[in-house]
Amino acid sequence: xxxxxxxxxxxxxxxxxxxxxxxxxxxxxxxxxxxxxxxxxxxxxxxxxxxxxxxxxxxxxxxxxxxxxxxxxxxxxxxxxxxxxxxxxxxxxxxxxxxxxxxxxxxxxxxxxxxxxxxxxxxxxxxxxxxxxxxxxxxxxxxxxxxxxxxxxxxxxxxxxxxxxxxxxxxxxxxxxxxxxxxxxxxxxxxxxxxxxxxxxxxxxxxxxxxxxxxxxxxxxxxxxxxxxxxxxxxxxxxxxxxxxxxxxxxxxxxxxxxxxxxxxxxxxxxxxxxxxxxxxxxxxxxxxxxxxxxxxxx
Amino acid sequence: xxxxxxxxxxxxxxxxxxxxxxxxxxxxxxxxxxxxxxxxxxxxxxxxxxxxxxxxxxxxxxxxxxxxxxxxxxxxxxxxxxxxxxxxxxxxxxxxxxxxxxxxxxxxxxxxxxxxxxxxxxxxxxxxxxxxxxxxxxxxxxxxxxxxxxxxxxx
Numbered sequence: 001x002x003x004x005x006x007x008x009x010x011x012x013x014x015x016x017x018x019x020x021x022x023x024x025x026x027x028x029x030x031x032x033x034x035x036x037x038x039x040x041x042x043x044x045x046x047x048x049x050x051x052x053x054x055x056x057x058x059x060x061x062x063x064x065x066x067x068x069x070x071x072x073x074x075x076x077x078x079x080x081x082x083x084x085x086x087x088x089x090x091x092x093x094x095x096x097x098x099x100x101x102x103x104x105x106x107x108x109x110x111x112x113x114x115x116x117x118x119x120x121x122x123x124x125x126x127x128x129x130x131x132x133x134x135x136x137x138x139x140x141x142x143x144x145x146x147x148x149x150x151x152x153x154x155x156x157x158x159x160x161x162x163x164x165x166x167x168x169x170x171x172x173x174x175x176x177x178x179x180x181x182x183x184x185x186x187x188x189x190x191x192x193x194x195x196x197x198x199x200x201x202x203x204x205x206x207x208x209x210x211x212x213x214x215x216x217x218x219x220x221x222x223x224x225x226x227x228x229x230x231x232x233x234x235x236x237x238x239x240x241x242x243x244x245x246x247x248x249x250x251x252x253x254x255x256x257x258x259x260x261x262x263x264x265x266x267x268x269x270x271x272x273x274x275x276x277x278x279x280x281x282x283x284x285x286x287x288x289x290x291x292x293x294x295x296x297x298x299x
Numbered sequence: 300x301x302x303x304x305x306x307x308x309x310x311x312x313x314x315x316x317x318x319x320x321x322x323x324x325x326x327x328x329x330x331x332x333x334x335x336x337x338x339x340x341x342x343x344x345x346x347x348x349x350x351x352x353x354x355x356x357x358x359x360x361x362x363x364x365x366x367x368x369x370x371x372x373x374x375x376x377x378x379x380x381x382x383x384x385x386x387x388x389x390x391x392x393x394x395x396x397x398x399x400x401x402x403x404x405x406x407x408x409x410x411x412x413x414x415x416x417x418x419x420x421x422x423x424x425x426x427x428x429x430x431x432x433x434x435x436x437x438x439x440x441x442x443x444x445x446x447x448x449x450x451x452x453x454x
Contacts, residue, residue: 039380040416040418041382044327045382055418058418276421
């Protein structure tokens with residue numbers, strides 16, 4: 001039998017809740033359950049009773065600029081789903097919760113600290129044959145007043161990444177090893193994941209986000225297993241100044257969550273520009289092992 | 300530019316008249332009726348070469364030649380949460396099977412945005428486009444080197 005969340009040795013175990021906990025709080029007015037998925041049909045196909053949907057494109061992103069919603073947009077979202085400052089938002093979703101942790105990360109930009117993630121996400125809930133419904137709940141709109149968004153502690157931009165490089169501070173590339181190595185996908189009509197160049201930011205460690213998850217039920221690995229991956233194998237220290245990135249910042253928000261909350265690292269920030277920005281920038285340094293191999297073979 | 304196969308165009312025209320929530324609902328219903336590849340075409344474990352590259356819903360594509368030289372397209376979607384992949388498989392199977400090969404080969408991969416809307420992640424887009432591209436490749440191959448009869452899913 002798997003360990004309970006409190007037995008797993010996390011630094012901040014209270015940011016995770018179990019499927020049991022969620023089922024016990026389905027009718028708790030102080031809790032708002034929110035589903036956030038990659039697949040646009042999943043929520044409508046069924047969801048946890050009482051759960052609202054937070055869609056990563058329509059609800060969290062600015063519709064025009066590449067940025068997140070502003071104070072007004074965040075207020076509108078919170079009001080629409082009937083959330084007040086005292087409401088605990090419990091996030092879950094598909095893809096082992098990567099969109100749930102992305103939504104969690106955006107909540108932190110606005111200082112909504114009453115947020116948790118349901119361990120195992122949709123996968124675990126479904127596997128346990130817990131109740132699902134197609135009924136979309138309606139909540140009384142709230143009067144939420146948001147703070148201005150403050151990116152400082154959680155988010156970095158390309159110039160900060162450039163400053164990070166000569167200081168040899170750790171960067172964590174959480175994409176697949178194929179993406180990290182700069183190998184092209186077999187998609188003839190698309191360049192590498194929407195970027196003109198493949199590879200990774202020089203010096204970045206390759207630690208795919210999915211390593212933090214138990215594949216059979218989507219739960220997070222326990223703290224000892226996580227420490228083995230991040231601290232023993234990759235020599236990351238809790239006091240390091242770490243930047244995580246992926247393609248658009250969604251998978252790296254998962255790693256940000258793991259390092260910050262489950263392992264208690266002090267300074268982990270997410271570079272949401274990620275490879276779709278870096279791989280398109282002019283004259284920035286790139287390491288591309290697969291291209292270097294090709295050069296050697298051709299010589 | 301070639302026209303889209305008639306049945307697929309009809310699906311798209313219907314979807315485009317619907318509001319987003321109704322469109323999602325219709326696609327979910329379509330996904331629920333998704334016909335899984337029949338055992339006479341393929342059985343698990345499915346061969347790697349039939350797997351759609353980049354599709355995290357673990358979709359597979361087969362094509363079987365018909366007497367008139369066109370193809371019937373079959374799909375498997377192994378991830379039970381891959382609802383969009385199932386909906387697309389059902390639409391492509393119904394909308395493209397039996398259609399002229401040159402029309403199938405010319406279906407643009409970004410037809411997925413007419414089905415699901417523009418609000419797809421890049422990962423999801425890549426997977427769904429990969430399904431369209433596998434079908435197109437099968438039609439192209441059949442045009443170039445027609446196969447009349449096969450045991451295991453043809454092209």
